Amino acid sequence: MNLIQINDLFPTEVEATEYFESYRWKSGLVCSRCGSKNIGNRNRDNRHHCKACKKTFSVTNGTQLHRTRIPLKTWLIAFAIVSDAKKGLSAKQLQRNLGLSYETVWKMYHKIRELMAMEKPAPLTDIVEMDETFVGGSPRKAMNPSEIPTEKRKIYDAKIKQYKEAGVSFNRKKGNSATTRLYTSRGRGSQMKTPVVGMVQRNGDVVAEVMGHLSYANLKEMVKRNVETSDTVLVTDSYRGYSRLNTIVEHIKYDHSKTYSYRGINTNSIESFWAIVKRGITGQYHKVSLKYLPSYVAEFVFKYNNRNEDDMFETLVAHAVSPLNR
Numbered sequence: 001m002n003l004i005q006i007n008d009l010f011p012t013e014v015e016a017t018e019y020f021e022s023y024r025w026k027s028g029l030v031c032s033r034c035g036s037k038n039i040g041n042r043n044r045d046n047r048h049h050c051k052a053c054k055k056t057f058s059v060t061n062g063t064q065l066h067r068t069r070i071p072l073k074t075w076l077i078a079f080a081i082v083s084d085a086k087k088g089l090s091a092k093q094l095q096r097n098l099g100l101s102y103e104t105v106w107k108m109y110h111k112i113r114e115l116m117a118m119e120k121p122a123p124l125t126d127i128v129e130m131d132e133t134f135v136g137g138s139p140r141k142a143m144n145p146s147e148i149p150t151e152k153r154k155i156y157d158a159k160i161k162q163y164k165e166a167g168v169s170f171n172r173k174k175g176n177s178a179t180t181r182l183y184t185s186r187g188r189g190s191q192m193k194t195p196v197v198g199m200v201q202r203n204g205d206v207v208a209e210v211m212g213h214l215s216y217a218n219l220k221e222m223v224k225r226n227v228e229t230s231d232t233v234l235v236t237d238s239y240r241g242y243s244r245l246n247t248i249v250e251h252i253k254y255d256h257s258k259t260y261s262y263r264g265i266n267t268n269s270i271e272s273f274w275a276i277v278k279r280g281i282t283g284q285y286h287k288v289s290l291k292y293l294p295s296y297v298a299e300f301v302f303k304y305n306n307r308n309e310d311d312m313f314e315t316l317v318a319h320a321v322s323p324l325n326r
């Protein structure tokens with residue numbers, strides 16, 4: 001759905017409201033307060049009057065958009081813009097498009113991500129690649145220089161000097177200065193980053209979740225929850241966290257340091273998904289706090305799983321009118 005189509009289909013709030021109603025009440029209006037079907041016409045404020053309980057209700061009453069003050073047409077425009085932004089977009093960009101306050105748009109975007117997270121793919125099967133990555137979260141913590149052996153510090157200092165001469169700035173900005181990066185350990189799971197574990201079915205859907213601790217127990221639980229284990233070959237690299245998964249599923253491990261792919265044994269699909277996530281997060285969102293990381297990941301999962309058949313707009317409307325469980 002593009003913006004011109006939205007304007008044509010929903011010239012005013014009335015058409016937008018009717019559209020939401022068609023998703024919420026597929027077989028006629030029902031009072032969201034008392035359940036009666038004896039409903040009067042829509043009032044000028046787009047609320048319905050219930051003849052049974054004598055109260056009024058709107059299409060968003062008790063739904064995910066309960067008590068929204070934003071016009072439904074604006075929500076539809078936001079749904080269209082966000083679904084169309086394949087690589088994600090910043091709340092700032094969305095704000096420019098919608099002309100609302102940053103705070104309002106930021107909240108809208110988070111609600112949209114929640115709606116996206118409601119989509120659950122069918123259990124993965126066939127060939128499933130599993131892998132983890134470290135994204136967003138807190139930036140790597142700078143080491144206290146006194147913890148660094150003098151010899152190493154000399155090497156770092158020489159490097160920093162060399163970079164400075166080449167014009168690289170070493171401002172000690174919080175988090176992401178080059179100095180900070182130089183002084184941290186690298187490798188699997190640098191301490192301050194948060195692991196995200198993903199599984200993708202070849203040519204199929206992806207699931208990904210933030211995992212507090214990369215343990216065998218957690219990885220196993222994730223496989224059990226998302227994979228049709230009787231009918232699947234799981235492909236991972238030889239990281240030891242995955243090593244015992246063969247007890248629940250057919251499992252091929254391959255040595256990443258020696259081979260990248262052998263006759264289709266690779267994790268290329270999940271790695272290209274990580275590339276999308278990382279580009280999206282660093283390019284559009286800059287820094288993602290741990291609190292919101294799962295919802296950012298959900299946005300990329302949703303877009304990936306809808307990449308072939310793009311019905312994201314309709315899905316968002318359907319999820320928006322689903323009951324609010326609070």
Ligand SMILES: [Zn+2]
Binds near residue numbers: 031050051052053055
């Ligand atoms: Zn009623």
